[in-house]
Amino acid sequence: MAVTLNQTTQLITVSDDIVSIQNLLNTIRDWENKQENMDCPQVAEAAGKQVLSETSSVGVTLTLLNWKVSFGDRPSPVVCSITDGNLVAVDETGTPMSPIEASTNVTVMVAQSSSATMIQSAEIDSIKETVEANPAVLAGTHGSGSWEGATIRRGIFK
Known part of the structure; x- marks a missing residue:
């Protein structure tokens, strides 16, 4: 080679x-x-x-x-x-x-891979906004009650 x-x-x-x-x-x-x-x-x-x-x-x-x-x-x-x-x-x-x-x-x-990654606060907020903005879509995809009223946790490092 x-x-x-x-x-x-x-x-x-x-x-x-x-x-x-x-x-x-x-x-x-x-x-x-x-x-x-x-x-x-x-x-x-x-x-x-x-x-x-x-x-x-x-x-x-x-x-x-x-x-x-x-x-x-x-x-x-x-x-x-x-x-x-x-x-x-x-x-x-x-x-x-x-x-x-x-x-x-x-x-x-x-082929890239990662494990034990840390998600930054801005990424968590973006995910939270997406979840809150699309509960009907998420419920239809993942089942009723999966997202409505769910508590967003920031993990042990926050």
């Missing part, structure tokens, strides 16, 4: 149709550790693999630091995949950006 980094374009190019987050991370770390790249800014940060139990752990999240992944232009349509973790990117100011660089005839699938 060929994964190459280009500091000038800040693109990580994958020649295969599939790549894992771990493979991307290993390639990035190997590239960063080469003598000629030691003075280059960090390409990515990674977090995860904390043990949850004897048989499970948290997945890896790879955050690209003003870099993107490209599968390169292809002669005919193809679906490419980034697997086994989460891929995100931020620009030089820390603002989230797409981690994928568009390529001709390429559709990229990135």
